[in-house]
Each structure stands twice: as structure tokens, then as C-alpha cells.
Amino acid sequence: MYGMVNRALKGLISERFGEATWQEIRAKAGVEVDEFTSMSTYDDAITYDLAGAASEVLDTPIEDLLRVFGHYWIEFAGKSSYAILLEQAGKTVGEVLGALDEMHTRLALSFTELRPPSFRVLSDDGETIMLHYESFRPALVPFVCGLIEGVAKRLNVQVTVTLVEAKSEDNPADLLRIQVLST
């Protein structure tokens, strides 16, 4: 994945748990790079290994860690030069989710080797949103849940995100239900 993702992961760990804990996690993951270049691509294994090592060192389930990373990513991206894309994506959670593919397509103009996920809003009545999430990468649903919670927080609404049906051999997309709790 692009270095921007690994930079954010490092940011989350070192801001919340200190530089020494980050170094311990990096060593445990066997990752030699410390300063990631945002616009360079790195093997996905680096990101997965760092997340796995962080889960062990912090004694936190990886799913919880990925969810928190989702929240952090929205704050991180919201402070970056790409914040405008989040702003233009929409004014409701459903609008933003419906605009994600276009957003990543625009990002791919700068991140030319981007291998983005794909999202499809199946229905949105303002209270319940049904969403398909498709990716060639495994095990990132908790990250997606955190990202959606982070998007909702930016829009000052609360949501609960539930995995309704996980992807399978017959079905390449995870099905998520987003319940919008308050406006």
C-alpha cells in the first residue's frame, strides 16, 4: 500500500503510545523502514505485519485496532492536502459512501498505482444504508467500519455499522448495514 497509509499507522501508534512503543512494534514486525514516503508503494505485507505486531504488543484484538485506525485515517486525511475530496464527497453519510469510488478514482491521478476498494450504496432511506464493500485485500472490514464511523463523526452524526454478510467464494462483496442514529 502507499506509504501514506503506513505513515498514518506510525502516527497513530507513536502519538497514542509513544515513540518507544512504535519502535518495539516495528522491530517485532521485522520492518526495516521507519520513515515511509507517502507517495511510494510498499508491499501490503508491511502494513499487515505492522498491524499484527501492534495488536500483540498493545494486547488489543486486531479488529479493534483496525477500527481505531479507520477513525484516525479520517482525521489524518482530513488534515492532508486531500481533505477537499472528503469535503466535496457529500453532506450525508450515504452521499459520501456513494462518492467513494469517484474519490479514489480522483486520488489515482496522483497515486497512479492505487489499487482502491470499491463501494456501492444499495439503498439509503436516510436512516439505514446498505453498502457493498469490495476489495482484493483480505480482513479489512473492521477498518472500513472505523472509516465509516469517522466519516459520520465529521458530519456530526452517529452511526452503528454491522457486517450483515461476509464475502465468500460466490460473492465478492461484504454487505454492511449502517444505521444512522442522530442528526
Ligand code: HEM
Ligand atoms: C481524502 C480521503 C482519502 C484518501 C486520501 C484515501 C487514500 C487511500 C489510499 C492511498 C489507499 C491505499 C490503497 C493502495 O495503496 O493501493 C486507500 C485505501 C483504502 N481506502 Fe481510501 N482514502 C480516503 C478516504 C477513504 C474513505 C472515506 C473510505 C471509506 C469510508 C476509504 C476506504 C479505503 C479502504 C477500505 C482502503 C483499503 C484498501 C482496500 O480495501 O483494498 N478511503 N485509500
